[in-house]
Amino acid sequence: MDGHAPTVDAPTRILDAAENLIIARGVAALTLEAAAREAGVSKGGLLYHFASKEALLEALLRRLSAFIAQEFAACVAAQPEGPGRVARSMLEWGFGEGDLSCNERHQRAGAVFLAAFHHDPALLAPMRAVIAEMRAAVAADGLPPGHGAAIMAAGDGLFMARLFSLYAPSSAELAEMRAALSGLLGARP
Amino acid sequence: MDGHAPTVDAPTRILDAAENLIIARGVAALTLEAAAREAGVSKGGLLYHFASKEALLEALLRRLSAFIAQEFAACVAAQPEGPGRVARSMLEWGFGEGDLSCNERHQRAGAVFLAAFHHDPALLAPMRAVIAEMRAAVAADGLPPGHGAAIMAAGDGLFMARLFSLYAPSSAELAEMRAALSGLLGARP
C-alpha cells in the first residue's frame, strides 16, 4: 500500500541516524546538521520533529531505556524460576557469548548514553530509573545480600570496559569470569 | 621563605583548575579560557605551558594514570603476600569504606577520564596501559582463572556507577558486595 513510502518514519530514521553518527565519529560529531544529513532530511525537517538538540537527546534516551527495560525483562523471563533468577539473567545478559546483534546493541546503548551525559547529565534520568528497577529486582532475588549486586556490578564493569575500549576479554576469559561469578549463585540467604 | 611565591607552579595549578572545572560544571565547561581563569592565569599564559587543548588533556591523563598506577601499587604492597593478593587489594581499593579523599580522587579520575574521551578517545592510551598492567597482575595472582577478572570487573562497575551517578550503594551494601566477592578468593587454581 506504500511501495514508495519510507521503510520507517522520519523521527525513527533521525534517531537511528543520530546513533550511527555517534558510533562512527564520536559524541562530538552529533550536530543537528550532521544528524539531518545522515537521516536524509533537511535541518528544518529535523527541527520539525525534534524542536531542539535536547529534545532529540531526550527522545534518544527514552527509546533506549525502554528498549533496555524490555530486553532485560525478556532475559529474566527466559530463566527458570527460583532464587537467583535475576542474577542469572544478568550473567547471561552481560557475559553471554554475545551474538553480534547484542554487541551492536551495547554499542548503540553506550553511544546514546555518552552523548546524553555530555550534553546534560540530567538527561540520564530515564536510564537511572531503569537501573533502579533492576537493582530492586536483584535485591529481591532470594540470594544472600550483596551477591546479586556484585554480579550486577561485574556486568556493569564489563559494559564500561567495552564502552571505552579499555580492554576486550576473549570469549574464553569471559566464560571463566562467568563461571567464577556463578559461584555466587549457590548459597541461600 | 616564599610569602609571595606561588604554592605550586603554574602548570600544576592549570591542571588542577581544569579538573575542578570538569567536576564542578561538566566536561563541556572545560575551555581554555575557563581553565585559565580558574587557574588565575591568562589564556595566553595557559597556551604557553600547554600548546593546545589536546596537549592539556594529554598532560591531565598522563598525570592521572601515573597517579593511579602508583596508588594501586601501594595498595597491593599493603596486602599480605600469597594467592589473591592483587584481587584482595582491588577489593580494598574499590569497595573500601572510602575515606573521603579516596572518593574525591575517584571523582577527579572520572572527570579527567570523561573529558579526555570526549575530546579524542585515543587520549585514553596511557590509562589503557595502566589497566593492561593491572589485568596482567590479576591474571598472575594465583587464583583460578576468571576469579580475579570478575572482582576487577565488579570494581569497574562500581566506578562507572559513581562516575555517571547511576546509583550510590550504601556502605552496608558495599560491605555485602565485598563479602560476596571475597568468596571468590578462597579456591586454588
Add this chain to the structure above:
DNA sequence: CTTGAAAAACCGTCCGGACGGTATAGTTAG
C-alpha cells in the same frame, strides 16, 4: 655587587569557523 641582555613566563586581543537555533519561502501528498 652591578649591569644588561637574553630567555622564560605571561598577558590581552583578535580571527576564522562551527554550532544551535530562527526565519522564511516554497513544495508535495492526502
Add this chain to the structure above:
DNA sequence: CTAACTATACCGTCCGGACGGTTTTTCAAG
C-alpha cells in the same frame, strides 16, 4: 487546506588557536 517537509539564509555565541607585546627571571661579563 493542512501536515510534512525542503532549501537557504542568517544571527548570536563561543571556542581554539595565533600573535605581538610585556613583565619577570636568569646569568654571565664587567
